[in-house]
Amino acid sequence: MHSHDHLNLGVLAHVDAGKTSLTERLLHAAGLLDEPGSVDAGTTRTDSLDLERRRGITIKAAVVSFPLGDRTVNLVDTPGHPDFIAEVERVLAVLDGAVLVVSAVEGVQPQTRVLLRTLRRLGIPTLLFVNKIDRRGARELLGELRARLDPAVVALGVPDGAGTPGARFLPYAPDEPAHTEALAEVLTARDDALLGAYLDGGLSPARLRGELRRAVASARVHPVLYGSALTGAGIAELRAALAELLPVARGGAEAPLSASVFKIERGPGGERRAYARLHAGTLAVRERVPYGADGRSAVLTGLDVFADGGPVPAREARAGQIALVHGLPGLRIGDRIGAGPADDAACATYSATAFAPPSLSSVVVPEERRDALALWPALSELAEQDPLIGLRRDPAREEISVSLYGEVQKEVIATTLLEEYGVRAGFRVSRPLCVERVRGEGGAVEVGERDGNPFLATIGLRVRPRTPGTGTVFRLGIELGSLPPAFLKAIEETVGTVLGEGLRGWPVVDCEVTLVRSGYWPRQSHSHAVFDKSMSSTAGDFRLLTPLVLMTALRAAGTVVEEPVHHFRLEVPAEAYGAVLPLLGRLGAVPGAPRAAGGTYTVEGEIPAAHVHELGRLLPGPSRGEGVLETEFAAHRPVRGPVPERSRTDADPLRREEYLLRVVRGVPVDGRR
Structure with missing residues (x-):
């Protein structure tokens, strides 16, 4: 298909900074739209992507592509809400570069800061585009970008006539002294070797530009451009900067296949379509590929790659491309395709964020x-x-x-x-x-047809805790072969289900369940050789008995209910810190000591997940709208105060008589069957 380079690009912004208008403008400049959507007087809600309804170009459906010089740019739509960065990170992890849009009128906003911090943490090269320079009240913002966003920003030109409808962007000439001076300052600040060369005899404009490219590629420096998505000012310069400064996709087409799924949607006919970014290797139609965590594989029935606007059918997709994949049943977001190395940087984000549990x-x-x-x-x-x-x-x-x-x-x-x-x-x-964690060790045994056990099965289980975060395992403490595989499978599967609802109804985490005893009744037949189910064990006997044994063992071991707790990082103006502190206390947060820097206090600590949203909602008051809050799941901690319970969804094995009535005789309980 296309052998040339690919750039997977994200356009990100605080709501209303002009993300959609800029996207439309880029597509128009590439010749894909007859005219950019009339964004009447710049008042559109940018993230509603009304572009799709008017144009039928599926940006919302994740990817739209356009040519830029000798490369294909895949514009990947990113979710508009980084409050829950885990969801955004899945999409960010497939990007080679990003444009972060800042409004020249509103300036740097809390979400802008959260976004740039995330982009830097993931090492994604980012250009800043100061939009709306034609609007009344537009400012140059460079000082504000340095102070509130990142000191390592460098302007590639100046806005001319800011605040008037005719505002335009004047790029610096490569050898303009003000520009080379500013470049040298930013680049030498973190590079001693470069500083030495600069002090020895200066750096040529060509050398500075090369160093800028390298610094941008490693997400250490962010170039700033100005313009207006509404009038088209600065768009040509932005396109030139995308082509010159952002690195293309890496990864060899000859390497073992490694791809990650970042979005799944239903096509017009209800068929599932998966978007996958290829990190390495080649994906070809009619080849069998491994995918998912459980080692499945299937034959790829079809794929599309992105070119000239939308998806086009292709026989293969290569490293660096984004493909729409058809025919891999059960594929889910976050799954890997291929047997390539799982620990490559490209997939690291997936494994790291895919498993932070919902709280x-x-x-x-x-x-x-x-x-x-x-x-x-x-x-x-x-x-x-x-x-x-x-x-x-x-x-x-x-x-x-x-x-x-x-x-x-x-x-x-x-x-x-x-x-x-x-x-x-x-x-x-x-x-x-919440979750339940096993306190100590506990065991239980039920012998078939004895002591009120109506089943033709004997099961003994032992439960003990494991280190937090290591997951739950099922082990065999009986001789291999002493129990038919079907019965063993019945026990193991049922153990997994039963642990979904512990003594208080919450999932039981990080424990070891060992089968320490078993017994069964072999197939019995009457003299005329008819199999008699009432005299022989079935998998059903083991499925129905396991919950009773496991819950008795859990009761003996005891469980602690733990609630999800988030790590928070909060930045507030120094003078507002005194007003914010009582709010943290009221919401059960445990803050550490604050750090002061340039009129801002930064405080980190833990807060119960239940109060995270409330903190975000109430923060603007005491922080005068200046508070910036970032949170992410940290751990589960024992619940303070009354222990919450969750109602069960199954026949309750903790109430033996009722359970046996329900599962053995099918007697409805509470009018239910």
């Missing part, structure tokens, strides 16, 4: 009876596309709940349900998603 849960409430019927199938389909949406059904209360990373996810899920499935639904107040 909240909320009940989804359908608006009408009609919505209630369609809700479960619609949510199931969404959960299948995105492993971050954990679903739980409580038949007793007839409730469906989802696990969440943050409140914004509620808006996203509600909007998706309405737009894609026509289902109207709201959410109840979020609750923290």
